[in-house]
Amino acid sequence: MTAIVVALAYRQFICRACGLIYDEAKGDADSGIAPGTRFDDIPDDWACPLCGVTKADFEPHDVQPVQRRAAAAQPIRPASRRGEPGVVIVGA
Template identity: 60%
Template sequence: MSDEPYKSWQCRTCGYIYDEGKGDPDEGLAPGTRWAAIPDDWICPECGTPKGDFDMVEL
Protein backbone atom coordinates (compact mmCIF):
# COMPACT_ATOMS: atom_id res chain seq x y z
CA MET A 1 0.00 0.00 0.00
CA SER A 2 1.36 3.38 -0.98
CA ASP A 3 1.92 6.14 1.57
CA GLU A 4 1.46 8.79 -1.12
CA PRO A 5 -1.42 11.16 -0.54
CA TYR A 6 -4.45 10.61 -2.71
CA LYS A 7 -4.72 12.82 -5.78
CA SER A 8 -7.63 14.17 -7.77
CA TRP A 9 -8.00 14.21 -11.54
CA GLN A 10 -10.27 16.56 -13.49
CA CYS A 11 -11.90 16.04 -16.88
CA ARG A 12 -10.79 18.78 -19.28
CA THR A 13 -14.16 18.65 -21.05
CA CYS A 14 -16.82 18.77 -18.34
CA GLY A 15 -14.99 19.34 -15.05
CA TYR A 16 -15.86 15.95 -13.48
CA ILE A 17 -13.38 15.22 -10.68
CA TYR A 18 -12.14 11.75 -9.81
CA ASP A 19 -10.82 11.67 -6.22
CA GLU A 20 -8.63 8.63 -5.53
CA GLY A 21 -9.57 8.66 -1.86
CA LYS A 22 -13.30 8.57 -2.57
CA GLY A 23 -13.21 6.47 -5.72
CA ASP A 24 -16.42 6.29 -7.74
CA PRO A 25 -18.47 3.32 -6.50
CA ASP A 26 -21.11 3.96 -9.19
CA GLU A 27 -18.37 3.28 -11.75
CA GLY A 28 -17.06 0.21 -9.91
CA LEU A 29 -14.05 2.11 -8.53
CA ALA A 30 -13.64 1.44 -4.82
CA PRO A 31 -12.42 4.19 -2.46
CA GLY A 32 -8.63 4.25 -2.59
CA THR A 33 -8.42 3.22 -6.26
CA ARG A 34 -5.36 4.97 -7.67
CA TRP A 35 -5.54 6.71 -11.05
CA ALA A 36 -2.84 4.38 -12.42
CA ALA A 37 -5.01 1.36 -11.54
CA ILE A 38 -7.92 2.58 -13.68
CA PRO A 39 -7.88 0.97 -17.16
CA ASP A 40 -6.58 3.18 -19.98
CA ASP A 41 -9.84 2.69 -21.88
CA TRP A 42 -11.89 4.16 -19.02
CA ILE A 43 -13.93 7.23 -19.97
CA CYS A 44 -15.47 10.07 -17.99
CA PRO A 45 -18.83 8.92 -16.60
CA GLU A 46 -20.27 12.40 -17.16
CA CYS A 47 -19.29 13.14 -20.77
CA GLY A 48 -17.33 10.19 -22.24
CA THR A 49 -13.97 11.97 -22.46
CA PRO A 50 -11.01 9.51 -22.53
CA LYS A 51 -8.86 9.01 -19.42
CA GLY A 52 -5.92 10.62 -21.24
CA ASP A 53 -7.76 13.95 -21.29
CA PHE A 54 -7.81 14.33 -17.51
CA ASP A 55 -5.38 16.53 -15.57
CA MET A 56 -4.19 16.11 -12.00
CA VAL A 57 -5.53 18.94 -9.87
CA GLU A 58 -4.59 20.29 -6.47
CA LEU A 59 -7.70 20.83 -4.41
Protein backbone atom coordinates (compact mmCIF):
# COMPACT_ATOMS: atom_id res chain seq x y z
CA MET A 1 0.00 0.00 0.00
CA THR A 2 1.36 3.40 -0.99
CA ALA A 3 0.74 6.44 1.19
CA ILE A 4 -0.16 9.63 -0.62
CA VAL A 5 0.97 12.82 1.03
CA VAL A 6 -0.77 16.03 0.06
CA ALA A 7 0.98 19.23 1.07
CA LEU A 8 -1.49 21.96 1.91
CA ALA A 9 -0.51 25.53 1.24
CA TYR A 10 0.51 27.52 4.28
CA ARG A 11 -2.00 30.13 5.38
CA GLN A 12 -1.77 33.48 7.09
CA PHE A 13 -3.84 34.82 9.96
CA ILE A 14 -4.18 38.47 10.94
CA CYS A 15 -4.69 39.92 14.40
CA ARG A 16 -7.92 41.92 14.43
CA ALA A 17 -6.55 44.21 17.15
CA CYS A 18 -3.16 45.28 15.79
CA GLY A 19 -2.79 43.81 12.28
CA LEU A 20 0.10 41.43 13.02
CA ILE A 21 0.19 38.61 10.48
CA TYR A 22 0.99 35.09 11.64
CA ASP A 23 2.42 33.17 8.69
CA GLU A 24 2.34 29.39 9.12
CA ALA A 25 5.38 29.04 6.86
CA LYS A 26 7.47 31.30 9.14
CA GLY A 27 6.07 30.43 12.56
CA ASP A 28 6.88 32.68 15.54
CA ALA A 29 10.47 32.19 16.67
CA ASP A 30 10.10 34.62 19.60
CA SER A 31 7.32 32.44 21.05
CA GLY A 32 9.07 29.16 20.25
CA ILE A 33 6.72 28.23 17.41
CA ALA A 34 8.66 26.51 14.63
CA PRO A 35 8.27 27.37 10.94
CA GLY A 36 5.59 25.21 9.35
CA THR A 37 3.40 25.13 12.46
CA ARG A 38 -0.26 25.27 11.49
CA PHE A 39 -2.36 27.89 13.25
CA ASP A 40 -4.66 25.17 14.61
CA ASP A 41 -1.63 23.51 16.24
CA ILE A 42 -0.59 26.61 18.19
CA PRO A 43 -1.44 26.30 21.91
CA ASP A 44 -4.70 28.03 22.90
CA ASP A 45 -2.84 30.15 25.48
CA TRP A 46 -0.60 31.68 22.77
CA ALA A 47 -0.93 35.47 22.59
CA CYS A 48 -0.18 38.02 19.88
CA PRO A 49 3.47 39.09 20.33
CA LEU A 50 2.58 42.75 19.67
CA CYS A 51 -0.64 43.44 21.53
CA GLY A 52 -1.21 40.36 23.70
CA VAL A 53 -4.69 39.36 22.51
CA THR A 54 -5.56 35.68 22.37
CA LYS A 55 -5.46 33.29 19.45
CA ALA A 56 -9.25 33.66 19.14
CA ASP A 57 -8.74 37.27 18.01
CA PHE A 58 -7.03 36.18 14.79
CA GLU A 59 -8.83 35.57 11.51
CA PRO A 60 -7.72 34.08 8.18
CA HIS A 61 -5.88 36.56 5.99
CA ASP A 62 -6.18 35.89 2.28
CA VAL A 63 -3.55 37.68 0.25
CA GLN A 64 -4.83 38.88 -3.10
CA PRO A 65 -2.28 39.60 -5.82
CA VAL A 66 -2.09 43.24 -6.79
CA GLN A 67 -3.13 43.91 -10.34
CA ARG A 68 -1.25 46.75 -11.90
CA ARG A 69 -2.87 48.96 -14.47
CA ALA A 70 -1.01 49.81 -17.62
CA ALA A 71 0.42 53.30 -17.58
CA ALA A 72 -1.58 55.80 -19.58
CA ALA A 73 -0.02 56.52 -22.93
CA GLN A 74 1.50 59.98 -23.06
CA PRO A 75 0.81 61.94 -26.23
CA ILE A 76 3.90 62.49 -28.31
CA ARG A 77 4.42 66.09 -29.26
CA PRO A 78 6.35 66.97 -32.37
CA ALA A 79 9.69 68.67 -31.86
CA SER A 80 9.49 72.45 -31.99
CA ARG A 81 10.77 74.24 -35.04
CA ARG A 82 13.58 76.74 -34.90
CA GLY A 83 12.42 80.13 -33.90
CA GLU A 84 9.42 78.87 -31.94
CA PRO A 85 9.48 79.37 -28.21
CA GLY A 86 10.06 76.27 -26.13
CA VAL A 87 7.91 75.14 -23.23
CA VAL A 88 9.24 75.68 -19.72
CA ILE A 89 7.68 73.76 -16.86
CA VAL A 90 8.27 75.38 -13.48
CA GLY A 91 7.73 73.63 -10.18
CA ALA A 92 7.11 70.19 -11.56
